[in-house]
Amino acid sequence: MRKLATALLVVCTTASALAQGTVFFANRLSATDWAKVTLNGVGVEGAGYSAQLFAGPAGTAEGSLVAVAASLTTFRTGAGAGAWTSVTDVAIPGVAAGAQAALQVRVWANNGGTVTTYAAAVAAGNLATGVSAVMASNPLGGGNPPTPSPNMLGLGVSDPLQAFSLTVIPEPSVLALGALGALALVLRRRKA
Secondary structure (H helix, E strand, O other), X not given: OHHHHHHHHXXXXXXXXXXXXXXXXXXXXXXXXXXXXXXXXEEOOXXXXXXXXXXXXXXXXXXXXXXXXXXXXXXXXXXXXXXXXXXXXXXXXXXXXXXXXXXXXXXXXXXXXXXXXXXXXXXXXXXXXXXXXXXXXXXOEEOOOOEOOOEOOOOOEOOOOOOEEEEEOOOHHHHHHHHHHHHHHHHHHHHO
């Protein structure tokens, strides 16, 4: 019986030591405290846009951050346009409670829900995409006993989330056609 109790204690201690840290995933706390996501100066809105948190241990390079599946969300409408709908604590895989993390939000036009990842939106071309700056968190929440999650808007995040805009990057074929057209104009002008 004593061996069983010791084994149970070791398992519980190990599980709590490896608990994932959490961050409060929100870009709007009130009508005046938020980091708006825009396209052409207007807040993006509705289910046609997706936002997702990408994260890794502190110091992770932007290209190595991984998508946090539980954070995938869409945007509010009306007065809340520019704010995503998910406002919750999100566990950061591979980063323990009390440790620091690198965080970035990536947003894309999801083409009616058919484009399900940021990478697919970039690869598709001609879709609005945008990213926040990479943020450095203070120690993540969670653990045992639980500690509060840092807020991405600055309370507990040393590099808080700032407003950012989406842009549309044309497909490579559109760029190639534009370049050919410009070249044709230059050649025509030379002949004249």
